Amino acid sequence: MLRAVATPLALLRACHPEPTVAVTAMVTALAVIAGRDVRGVLLVAGAVLAGQLSIGWLNDALDAGRDTAVARSDKPVVTGAVSVRTVGVAAVVAAVVCVPLSLASGALAGVVHLVAVGAGWAYDLGLKATRWSVLPYVVCFGLLPVFVLLGLPGAPVPWWLPTAGALLGAGAHFANVLPDLDDDAATGVRGLPHRLGAAGSRAAAGLLLLAATVVLAVAAPLPAALAWSVPVLAALVLAAGFRAGRRPGSRAPFRAVLMTAALAVLLLLVASS
The missing domain is CATH 1.10.357.140 (UbiA prenyltransferase)
Structure with a gap:
């Protein structure tokens, strides 16, 4: 049983x-x-x-x-x-x-x-x-x-929706691989994040996710205050995370990337409503 x-x-x-x-x-x-x-x-x-x-x-x-x-x-x-x-x-x-x-x-x-x-x-x-x-x-x-x-029959597909989704996915790739970089390298996996290294991958994840929020802020039908407050908040979160990440063993950059991803998803859902 x-x-x-x-x-x-x-x-x-x-x-x-x-x-x-x-x-x-x-x-x-x-x-x-x-x-x-x-x-x-x-x-x-x-x-x-x-x-x-x-x-x-x-x-x-x-x-x-x-x-x-x-x-x-x-x-x-x-x-x-x-x-x-x-x-x-x-x-x-x-x-x-x-x-x-x-x-x-x-x-x-x-x-x-x-x-x-x-x-x-x-x-x-x-x-x-x-x-x-x-x-x-x-x-x-x-x-x-x-x-x-x-x-949805006849529903338009605005360019910014798949663009933001693609940027969100790219950022998620770098963030998702970060915890497994050492294990992957030990078994011969050499994807793009492994070639960039931990620092490069954290930076790529953060910039791609930040870019997703900027695309939504620029192109999506959102109130201006909301549209630009999220990219600014995302930039502040990333800056704080990378600063804290200077300490050996810190997972602050990874957490900052995840928080930025959550902000991007939230803005994407609001923009689609």
Whole structure:
């Protein structure tokens, strides 16, 4: 009985639950704000969740050997809580489920979302270890808001929405990789953040996320006071974080990048309402 419960829980931990939930929640909120009806919102949530689950599970299945080599105790596959085969099968099943859920929003919208998910798979399958590692994040995050709007007949897709999404995704890539730079380097993963190093990656993450808030402030239909207060606040947060980060072992820059990401997402959702 305990084994039957433990395996699904371990499988959930293997899908990178924090980013999976965060991305699904953000895109679902965007669907609500954009005016999708209840059915449309549920379809968006289901499609995005299935797509993100497939990306997360594929990543852990393919990285099992590298994670074992560096003794990643936070990985269920490494601890033996779930098998590589189970995680791989789950990735395929989630990808298959994602197809009809995506196409239920319309053929064009569905194809756009499947391209976004395909970008995530391309990252897992090898791009993560190249200088082009940021590209799948740019494509995926740039297309997710397009998927939501294309599901609304006749709804325009303003240029600033996918642009801000792409910048947000690029910044998220650098921020997400920061805690794992040493482990990745030890197992031969040499993506763009690894080539820039920790300091360069923190700076890239902060600047890209700040750029997302500036794009929204300049182009999105927002009150001027709100539009420019967020980039200014983001700049102050980043400056304080990087200053505090001069201390050895400080995680202040990483936390500042995450706070800037939260501000960018908040502004994106407000701008879309």
